[in-house]
Amino acid sequence: MADEPDQQPDNIATEEEENQEKGELNEEQDGEKEIPEVTVTEELTEDAEALKNELNKIVVHPPSIDLSIPMKEFDQTEFPASYKENLPKENLVLQYAENFRRQYVHLYRDRKPLLLNPVNECGTEKFVCTTIRPTQLEFKELYNWEGAAEFVADYLNFETLEPPTELPRRLLSPTTILKRQKGNCFDYSTLLCSLLIGVGYDALVVNGYATRETCLADESREICPLMKKKEEVKEEVQKKEQKKYAVKAPKDLRSKFELKQDAKAKAEKEAEEEQRKKEAEEKAAELEKPPPDPLYGLRVHAWVLVLAGRREVPESFFIEPFTGLSHPVDSQNYLGIESVWNATNYWVNMQDCSDGVKGLSYDLGDCTRWEYMFPITEKPLLKIPDVEDDIGDLDDDEKGSERLNALHHDNTQLTFSEEEENEMDKNLDMPPSWVEPIKLSLRDFQMRCPQGKKTKLYKRAKLEKFAHYLMKDGLVSKLSMYDNRELTDLIMVREYFAHRVDKLCTKVHNHRSGWNTEFFDPGRHKCLKEHQFKASSPGPENDRIMLFYDEARVDGLVKRVECLTEMTEEYRNRDDYLYYKQVEFGKRTKKFGPQDGTGANNMRPIVKMVQKFNRNTKKSASEDIAELVFLVSEDKIQLTYHTEDPRIASSTREFLKPANWDEKGATLTFNPEMHQTFQVDPTSPMNKNVELYEMLLEMLKAEEKCRNEVRESEEEVREVLNERTKEETASELEISVYDTDRNEKAKKHRRELERLQLEERMRKQEMDIDYLAPFLAQMGNPDKITRQQAYQLKEDCLGDLKKRLIDKANLIQARFEKETQLLEKKQAWYQQNQVAMSKDDEEAYLDYCSEALFRIHILDLRLARHKEQAPHKYMQLEQRLRSEERLAEFF
């Protein structure tokens, strides 16, 4: 600690200059004030007068500090008491912090103030450590730091610090930040830290300085993480062991000198090329460098430090909260560290940051490097925790920390003067967080970004993110790559999808070549894996490449490449050892002989078909066909067999198809001229004509089969394309059965269940109504019913029902009569005024009549029904009374 911990030198320099200027100004001001007191001499020159006037013009106002932070944007009523008041313990801690701050400022005048107790959303001062609320949320994506950091970066919109060189005066609680979905770097870091500590990481908020690009979350000079190519693991080429009996290579008869000259020329050329490339790269890099930043090294920033140790983190690293990406601890983006804190303690950096954050040690227990605030030390201390004894042993160059250690003692003495010192050291711990528990609904979590959308700019790329299910076609992110930094020259657009019914996961559109590539997850109808085609000509029979999940296909198809005149298919793991099939098509308009007229007039005529087979070790090589060529247009079939082991040539065979081969049921004739062969082994016996004839028949069958397969393939392509067009227009999304929120069917089902339950309950309630209750009440609710009472009860009950039935009948009757009367009146009125009536009135009358008649008719029906049902109801009640439990003994 010999050297005073100084920050960025220019930072301090500017500060000092400012101070000097201020001082000068003050002096001048003082001078001005003194002027009236001094007797104005005659010798006062005009110059002095001028100076005086000049100085009078200068009016210095004391800097007005607006201490009242607008709290208007928060509704104070919605916050609980812990937000507005401080507990005694919190007050104690604040006091402690204040004491720390005072002594810190006293000891290190040159250093910038620390962020210790900013106000919260209610304007209450809170200590920063208590603002961190370690929380574990129920989403498994947040269990790892990658997920948590990405979530925080996505979920919030960032605000810059105003001004960028000052610490914020307000620090919001993580809960409020989540609600607002907005925050500055300190808000981001506090929230991220809360989440990380909650899942067990040793995470700390770091307050320090960073580059402009980092502070403004400007990633336009970074390569988009999605575009970074995975490092290809190069397999070490095993050096070929020099075997004892390895044959010598044939003698090289070329001129050694010439070879040397050639190699030299080549090397020169390569070097030149390399040089040129390097220069071009350097030039490009120069162009891309950001313009110099006048505030370099002064921009305050906050980020997160994850220390090695817990959760199997092998090495400490930073997380940039704005981007959610990790950076190594010697990152160029960060220029200095003032302090770090977590939920339990606060440490001030005592190390030299003139060279950025490179070489900083994060051993928080090392008092010479990190000044702690509370002597509770979870971190392994280098020294023995009992500080008192150690002070004397400290070296002279550790005076700074020595003084601060003493300061801790002052502090504790100050607050706990009555208690014993040792005990106090151990007892002072952090009060619980004042922040409300962090809560996040599933829907909000899935929305990811504010309004579910976010756009990020990278170097020559633009990334748009969307929440799942937000876009109708299932789009979740869209990456556009450009050739220039102004993002005008589009090269390629890559779109990622999720939850699509058609299993589409990625779509790439290359604007340069005009090719579209679609990637699919397994599980599609035709096991399609990848589909490349020209955007300008998506129809069948055009250039395209299709890849398939061959394990899932019966025919083992891996790849199908198609263009106007050719189709190539590759297979894997087939029982018949076929691995390659190529078909050449002719022009449609031109007739190519009889094979054209097979009914498929719309099909392209086949000119040539080639099939290639792997070696079937069960057959002898001279009988195992390696290549089978059907020259359809020439009526020829060519066979090439596999090469036997020591041989280098392969046997071939050629058949000329008989003239009538495509006539159905015709007897095919054969003569030896239709067959040509070349046997590698001249001693092998010639095949007999019968065998050749049978082979020819077999080949004809194979050709037929192959042709059918080709047609099927074409059909399949058409089918797939049709399917794709349909899916593209429909673009349905799959909803998991467990997603109760989105699954409409499940919702409906649940509502139905609820309805049924309700009905059931109603019915039950109805059942519970005791129809005897009013009558029993009339008798004064006797405990025991006598015989007489029972009869009385029955009588009453039936009488009541009778009365009600009659009442009802009367009511219906009364309504019926009223309606009839009204109608009669109206009819009379109509007859009187019929002549003077307008057509509209007449219509209204007719309408009324028909309606009235309808009502009368209904009432009539009701009455009839009532009359019919009344005796039944009466009987029913009687029956019920008979079977009534309470009256059972009397009837």
Next chain:
Amino acid sequence: MSRLYDTVEPAVVDEDMLKRAVEEQGPKDEAGKIAKSEGIDFGDVLSLRLDFLNILKIDNLWEFTALTKLQLDNNIIEKIEGLDCLVNLVWLDLSFNNIEVIEGLNALTKLEDLTLYNNRIATLENMDTLLNLHVFSIGNNMLTELGNLLYLRRFKEMKTLNLAGNPFCKQNGYKQYVIAFLSGIDFLDYRLVDKQSREDAMEKHMIQREEMLHNEKQAELKQEEEVKNKQQLELHKAAYVELMDGPHLFEMMYVEDSEGQKLSEMPGIEDLLQTFKDKFVAICHQMFEYGLKEHEKRDSEVKQFWECVEDAKQENKNLGMHAINNFMVVKKRTMQELVQISDQKVLESVVADYNKQVSELWDKLMGLELQLVDQLEDVIKDFERSMQDLVASFQENIQAFLAQCRDLETFHHEKMMEIAIVTLEKVLKNELDDEINEDLRMLFVDKDTIMNAVSSSHDVHLLKIDNKEDDMVTRINHWLKTTIDKIHEDEEISRNRMRVTEINNLIDHLRDEIDNLEVLQAGNY
């Protein structure tokens, strides 16, 4: 074929009958016509049916070497014979005949399906070689002994068995017996063996079954052991140190040495003999270890050699194939061109060009072959040299070991001599305490006799050692010679011949092709 069934006139399997059958059962339609005009080779026929022909004696089938399926059912065959040539037979039907004994099937090792239904067989026997048997039908026969069925246990592949209609089927528990003791059978007497009946049967015959299985297991283990020992011995033999890991050589020295045996009874030489034996055996053991080590060395050397040779050949082959494939592409193009060209001059120039290309291909292939020949020659020479070195050092070391043996023997002989003289004196003075046996006493008559006896014993021993040495040395030299000769023969001469023939054949073919085409073309104009 208008023979009546009741007139039992035995038919003879003659050429006419076979020809008729083959033609009838051969290819149909157009193929049949072609086949007829061409004639069918009996050697090519794969399946033959000779049923309802009243055949008494199987005969004249030796030409049908490729036959896989033969039906001889519904005849009056009395003896299975004349099938030894049909080694490829998979399917044999001899049902409804008059066979009494199973025999003559030993050559048919590929047989999978055998039907002997409705015959007069009383015992299951003589089928030891038919290990691939899947289906076996021996219903309606005269099998009486259930225990005889255990004979079928050796057919591990057998899944289907038909025994219905034999006398023992009437016995109680017949089915259970069969299921329990032939556990691999899935179908018995036309029916699937279900799980329940299998379990029942197993339970019933558990004890006998366990015992039998145990015995079989023991036998199997023993056999394995034997095989292992045999392999071990084989290995030792290949290392030329068989039986050296023990007192075998020492004992061998005394087997033909009657005097030595007698002398060993001499009092006071027991210890001497014992130390002699120990030392001798120790040397033998050293030799044994050395031999095995050397053998391993030689083996790895040979293996390395072959690997390299194969590599070289593979590389050369790839080059050759590449050249041919390249040429084939050119050829295809030329052929297409030729069809379109009508101008005679252009045609000629194209043909000339083609021929030039063919010559170039020939040059190239031949060059490659010559290169390979050179390379292999060098490598073989190297190999030969190092093998000779190895063998020579082996010989020297073995000789050194055996010299040690000889020294031991000489030393032993001297000691024997001393003891013999001392004993002789004692015998002559009658000072010998112990009784010695009569044969030995006969030797101690005078000094010459005993000296002769001891010397002859010594000579016999030396002879044995010499013999051993000779044997080892000649054998290893023989091996070296045959190996090297074979390599020269195979790798240098026949391989080269074959490749050259192949290349010439190919080139000839390519030239013919263009000539034929030209003829065609000329005909067209």
